[in-house]
Amino acid sequence: MYLLSLLTTIWIAYAAAQNPGLLVPTQQGNVVGTLVAPTVRQFLGIPYAVAGRWEAPVLPARRSAPLTADKFGDSCIQTNSPADLEFLKLTASVVPNGTESEDCMSVNVWAPSINRKQKTAVMIWIYGGAFMFGTSNLPTYDGRFIVRDNDDVTVVTFNYRLNIFGQPNAPQLVNATASQNFGLLDIDAAVQWVHDNIANFGGDPDRIILFGQSAGGAAVDAYTFAHPDSTFVKGVIEHSGSVSGGTNLLDNLPINPVSWTNVSNVVGCGLIPDAGQLACMKKVPGRTLEDAVVSTNGAFGLVQDNITNFGDVNTRAASGRFLKVPLLVGSTANEGDIFAVGDELLSPLGFAPPFLTELTADLLTQIGFTCPQGVTAQHRLDAGVTTWRYQYQAVFRDISTRPDLRAWHASELPIVFGTYNQSTEIAKTPVEIALSRYMQSAWVAFARDPQNGLRNFGWPTYAPTTNSLIQLGNFFNQSSATFGRGADIDFTCSNITTLLAISAGVASLLTP
Known part of the structure; x- marks a missing residue:
């Protein structure tokens, strides 16, 4: 065993010598990446934290041997409910040979080769999935193309805990001095790790931005409220999600113990929320626990702990108690399409009725996304924060298994990342390629200089009554x-109550 380890170390050192810049020191030891493109270095699956179940993350132990960072780490355990699986199917988001475990807190880095500009801006991506499912390991989030096609940028993605593992809503864990939003604590730990280590990969720790979509956008927004005095993050991009926009699709309750109790009962840990129940739940195998979440239709949303997520977030937003860094915020024109179609395919109807499906989708888009993002933008404007707002309107047939969908929730992500055309049946178009390059250039311009990058790109800062809404594609x-x-x-x-009433009426028409 010792000889094998020695030979491995010698081989890694030799390989790194042949490709300078692939052996990188971190606080936990050296990592060895790969040259995934002639001008892009890739480092996958680097542990940034470890934690026991329902415990706060801590730094991993220091390694004595170099880590070969050539494959993604495990995804965090997903809620593979029928609705979640249908969403992944419609978006063609299947993780190739993906494995899941509770030992899932790893980070991935795409950095320019060392013959290109170093000390780059750093874009840290936070995936969505309603805090119930999601992983950085999806092909859509491959950062190599942003780095390949744009100078002065490094892209980082990572995994964080989800569902019952991420925010268990356990009565035993309610504590005024501690958080049980473990997924948000993981995000904090990942940002800290990047800040402390990214210089060794060629990134500039003084030029970090966060960007995320859906729950990832909400997590970015939550970070600005939990860290109002942060010196790490210089700008934020919030795609289709926030915690400060009023009406939102994501749960945001003080605590919702019903799902916890239901799962505990199913796995044999009983109904009484005492120390014995918690000890029992900690011993249940992870997949068994998650299967119980699915079978009980459990929902584990963020907890209002007033540490990582605040019950008075709208008051805080209105009074400017958040991290005042430039914001790029937006949504897609038809967010609800993919949810309406998915829900109706799973309903007793078994199909998505024309007209009713579009009406359902449009109401969901307005209530759950367009209006909240507008409120979020207005809060930033009121606080004097430099703000841009976009709406993604493009429709490309090759990025979904349902090519009849419009500009659906998350449809902009393959364009931003340059990972479009995963379909083998529908060819990419010159317009799609051009829009991807345009949006990448804009996002990177923001990352390089959050205050002035988009001004220099030619985009007007946002004001609701001027022609400053950036309509993409x-x-x-x-x-x-x-x-x-x-x-x-x-x-x-301004008439959300009316829209909700109309939405309820339309929903009744879809009941057989």
Whole structure:
């Protein structure tokens, strides 16, 4: 065993010598990456934290031998409910040979080769999935193309705990001085790790931005409230999610112990929320626990702990108690399409009725995404924060297994990451390639200089009644942007109660 370890170390050192920049020191020991493209270094599956079940993350132990960082770490255990699986199917988001475990806190880095500009801006990506499922290991989130096609940027992704493992909503863990939003604590730990180590990969720890989508966007927003005085993060991009926009699809309750109790009962740990129940739940195998989450239809949303996530977040937003760094915020024009179609395919109807499906989707889009993102933007404007707002309107047939969907929730991500055209049946188009390059250039411009990058790119800062809403990929300019008024798409947002009533009425028409 010792000889094998020695030979491995010698081989790693030789390989790194042949490709300078692939052997990188970190606080936990050296890591060895690969040259995934002639100008891009890739480091996968680097542990940034470890934690026992329902414990706060801590730094991993220091390694004595180099870590070969050539494959993704395990995904955190997912809630593979029928609705979640249908979403992944519709988005063609299947993790190749993906494995799941509770030992899942790892980070991935794509950095320019050492013959390119170093001390780059750093973009840290946070995936979505309603805090119930999701992983950095999806092909959509491959950071190599952003780095390959843009100078002065490094891309980082990572995994964080989810569902009952991420925020168990356990009565025994309610504590005024501790958080049980373990997924958000993981995010904090990942940002800290990147700040402390990224210089060794060629990134600049003084030029970090966060960007995320859906629950990832909400996590980015939550970070700004939990860290109002952070010196790490210089800008944020929130795709289709926030915690400060009023109406939101994500749970945000003081604690919701019902799902916890139901799962405990199913796995044989009883109904009484005492220390014995918690000890029992800690011993249940992870997959068994998650199967019980699915069978009981459990929902484990963020907890209002007033540490990582605040019960008075709207008051804090209105009074400017958050990290005041430049914001790029937005949504897609037809967020609800993928949810409406998925729900109806799983319903007793077994199909998505025309007209009703579009009406359901449009109401969901307005109530759950467009209006909240508009409120989030307004809060930043009121606090004097430099803000840009976009709406993604492009429709490309090759990025979903349902090519009839419009600009659905998450449809912009393959364009931003340059990972479109995973379909082998529908070819990419010149317009799709051009829009991807345009959006990548904009996102990278923001990352390089959050205060002025987009001004220099030619985008106006946001004001609701001016032509400053950045409309990406619409009919009038499919390969870049046109500019409209945010007030127009927010026209109904002052009548959310009416929209909710209409939505309930439409839902009743879909009941057989």
